[in-house]
Amino acid sequence: MPDTTPPGPPPGPRDPGDAWAVGPDGTKAWGLFGAAGLLVDDGAGRVLLQHRVEWSHHGGTWGIPGGARHQGEDAVTGALRESAEEAGVPHDGVDLRHTALLDLGFWTYTTVVGRASRPFEPVIADRESIALSWIPVDDVDDLPLHPGFGRSWPALRASITTTPHIVVDAANVVGSVPDGWWKDRAGAAARLLSSVTALAASGVPADLLALPFARWWPRWTVVLEGAARGASADGTDVSGPVEVVQAPGSGDDAIVSAAQSAVDAGDGPVVVITADRGLRARVEAIGAVVHGPSWLRDQT
Structure with missing residues (x-):
């Protein structure tokens, strides 16, 4: 103006x-x-x-x-x-x-x-x-x-009520790169949390979310499961728009639940980051958009 x-x-x-x-x-x-x-x-x-x-x-x-x-x-x-x-x-x-x-x-x-x-x-x-x-x-x-x-x-x-929300399948994202993550699952999850926390602070280009304007600051949910539960973000304070969910059982079920909660809260678009085909079908059925791990890696 x-x-x-x-x-x-x-x-x-x-x-x-x-x-x-x-x-x-x-x-x-x-x-x-x-x-x-x-x-x-x-x-x-x-x-x-x-x-x-x-x-x-x-x-x-x-x-x-x-x-x-x-x-x-x-x-x-x-x-x-x-x-x-x-x-x-x-x-x-x-x-x-x-x-x-x-x-x-x-x-x-x-x-x-x-x-x-x-x-x-x-x-x-x-x-x-x-x-x-x-x-x-x-x-x-x-x-x-x-x-x-x-x-x-x-x-x-x-757009004043538009609230994009990104749900990250941490196990799938970490497992998409053969960098030795299996030797230290918690450490690999901690590095992912640090990257997501940094991205939450810097925002995401609007076109990657199919939204107008220049840049957006979505809400984030990162789901950890198995040996990665309890990981911290390498000393980074994970707070604000980043929520960490420790899946007590099935990671897929926790991801679907997180996506459903976001949809029910009126958030949108709800984006799930995973390459798991079965999980993709489940979250798309509730209205989420799915991108593979490279979508997230390319931003961090």
């Missing part, structure tokens, strides 16, 4: 990113290294919006907290920083969901979409806001919206 007028001068030293980006036709957009903003919902049908101060570009309209990215700063970090600076969004208070990218060639705007991981109230922390409010999703269209946000809102709204 291009903003062609910079905000007022910030306190303290300016970052090199706080400058104009100029296109080949002379079009200007604020943010030498691009810009980013955060659209966060509270999980109860409301999104956090900013009523823009009158002196700003499209002043008086409603949009999302955001601004120019700093030099060397990725879009997610920039969006979280800007939302903290402008709206008091806690750094540890948002679970990432997906990113949407507007690319003008010479300049980009990334909308980072997240869900509040715990309740918080926004706080006006700078001069760029008249108000900050949790707005019911059904009421957003009734507001005078910033033109850029207004154009992106229908697609963003359509």
Whole structure:
């Protein structure tokens, strides 16, 4: 959502990113290294919006907290920083969901979409806001919206409840590579958990999930069985979007149960990672999509 007028001068030293980006036709957009903003919902049908101060570009309209990215700063970090600076969004208070990218060639705007991981109230922390409010999703269209946000809102709204969920058949994935895993099944499972945890933090390209936008942060369930039960992720904290299931008996039954629970919870798409043909038929029957172990290995 291009903003062609910079905000007022910030306190303290300016970052090199706080400058104009100029296109080949002379079009200007604020943010030498691009810009980013955060659209966060509270999980109860409301999104956090900013009523823009009158002196700003499209002043008086409603949009999302955001601004120019700093030099060397990725879009997610920039969006979280800007939302903290402008709206008091806690750094540890948002679970990432997906990113949407507007690319003008010479300049980009990334909308980072997240869900509040715990309740918080926004706080006006700078001069760029008249108000900050949790707005019911059904009421957003009734507001005078910033033109850029207004154009992106229908697609963003359509995906606001989309929650991809990936279920990993750890035994099958580990066993797909002849690297000596059979000598230390728990150690091989621990390495897989570390890889999944890293992928859960970095996200998955949208096209791999047959979803719109740029990148998604799914929920993950990794099912361990047999000698691999009790494996830990090489000292990595396995938490947040990664759940580890210790199958008490059949690993296949635990995978089907995990996929069914995800479907019943309204998650989707539900993706199961396995090359087991029998298991594939069982999870496809409940609506899951199946990819082989190489799908996961290629991302880690």
